Amino acid sequence: MTTLMFILGIVVFAVGLLVSIAWHELGHLSTAKLFGIRVPQYMVGFGPTIWSRRKGETEYGIKAVPLGGYIRMIGMFPPDDQGRVSARSTSPWRGMIEDARSAAFEELQPGDETRMFYTRTPWKRVIVMFAGPFMNLVLAVALFLTVLMGFGIQKETTVVESVSPCVIAQSQHRDSCKKTDPSSPAAQAGMKAGDKIVSFDGKPTKDWNTLSDLIRDSAGKNVAFVVDRDGRAVTLHARIATNQVAKKDAGGNYVDGYVKAGFLGFSPATGVVKQDFGESVTWMTDRVGDAVDSLVALPGKIPALWDAAFGDGPREPDSPMGIVGAARVTGEIATLDIPASQQLAMFVFVLAGFNLSLFLFNMLPLLPLDGGHIAGALWESLRRNLARVLRRPDPGPFDVAKLMPVAYVVAGIFVCFTVLVLIADVVNPVKIS
Known part of the structure; x- marks a missing residue:
């Protein structure tokens, strides 16, 4: 049964992956057609075609390897200075450029002269290329909101999990009390496990962050607080101690130091808590920041990833993870002994995180990523407007094809990194259980 559930979790992720890819390419397709660009193909996956159907001028299909997708637009690159699109140079770097240029004009038909991608104004090209990653961002936000507001997330609550008998500086990392340790204010006040703190010093405490901040700001004060104990409101009194506690950032997250x-002396219980819209937006903003930080820190994680794949190093929980690793995680989720609603919420979270990563990754200003084409269109707009201001001749379209040698190098680096992540995901995967 466990194996069956593991496989089911992987299948669910695979379906979600295909939907995410198709949704991304739909953004490109819809905006390209909106601006009159001819699109011969819309494909989900790579490799051999397992199903396709032509509708109008576009062939829609699914390919065997669900590791990406693409649409093919006519005229992605402009012709060269002599108007040629298929001339072949003996230079390998020039050959790359001309191959890319020639491929951009494949299937050119009469009337396509005005329907090529490069003939559109820069702002239209930016929209076409941005639309794909933007669709992933929209899907990520929708999925995150579904979980945060519909299911809820595990958070510390205002319910008492346990009461500390004494005051211990958290930096000491010990659980047992010494005879010289003073009694905790919570123990002296008569707080019990299961109490729910509903107000503190006359202020309502709807969430843990609010309560935690109130306690921290009350060092040395005599405070009355109300707890819900078995349905009864009980008022307790305590003199808040001053203690060395974990540092928090502005968002209420614990950080080093x-x-x-102020210190009351109890551990909060965790529970599944639904978030309102404002809390959800704040949570998602924090996650986007975390994702950007992770993307910037990615090169620095490669040595540890290599050691985890080919050496005896541990696989860190925040280690880069590919599609295979994510599929294994969803398989693990399906085998966890937790309510089905929480399993579903975790599935959606993984898929939402995957879409957020797709958005950020594709926005990198590097070819062959969408961000590289966006950067090229913006540069063209800048230099054309600058020429207009300086009353110089129009420099014409920016030839993105000239950057193809760089694009091949970037693609090679991505392929090597993907293979490294794949090996690590197989031999030393990230585990959640």
């Missing part, structure tokens, strides 16, 4: 602050 310690500060002197």
Whole structure:
């Protein structure tokens, strides 16, 4: 049964992956057709075609390897200075450029002269190329909101999990009390496990962050607080101690370091808590920031990833993970002994995170990524407007094809990195259980 559930989790992720890819390419397709660009193909996947159907001027299909997708637009690159699109040079670098240019004019038909991608104004090309990653961003936001507002997430609550008998500086990393340790304010006040703190010093405490901040700001004060105990409101009194506690950032997240602050002396219970729209937006903003930081830090994680794949190094929880690794994680989720609703929420979270990563990755200003084409269109717009201001001749379209040698190098680096991640995901995968 466990094996069957593991396979089911992988299948669910594969379906979600295909939908995400198709949704991304739909953004490119719809905007390209909106601006009159001819699109001969819309494909989900790579490799051999397993199903396709032509509708109008576009062939729609699914290919065997669900590791990406593409649409083919006529005239992605402009012709060269002599108007040629298929001349072949003996230079390998020039050959790459001319191959790319020639491929951009494949299937050119009468009337396509005005329907090529490069003939569109830069802002239209930016929209076409941005539309794909933007669709992934939209899907990520929708999925995150579904989980945050519909299912809820595991968070610390205002319910008491346990009461500390004494005051211990958190930097000491010990659980047992010494005879010289003073009793905790919570223990002296008579707080019990299961109490739910509903107000503190006359202020309502709807969430843990609010309560935590109130306690930290009350060092040395005599405070009354109300707890819900078995349906009864009980008022307790305590003199808040000053203690060394874990440092928090502006968003309420624990960070490295310690500060002197108020200390009551209890551990909050965790539970599944639904978020309102404002809390959800704040949470997603934090996650986008975390994702950007992870993307920037990616090169620095390669040595540890190599050691995890080919050496005896551990696989860190925040290690880069590919499609195979994500599929294994969803397989693990399906085998966890948790409610089905939480399994579904975790599935959606993984898929949402995958779409957010697709958005950020594709926005990198490097060919062959969408961001590279966007950067090329913006550069063309800048230099054309600059020429107009300086009353110089129009420099014409920016020839993105000239950057193809760089694109091949970038693509080669991506392929090597993908293979490294794949090997690590197989031999030393990230595990959640």
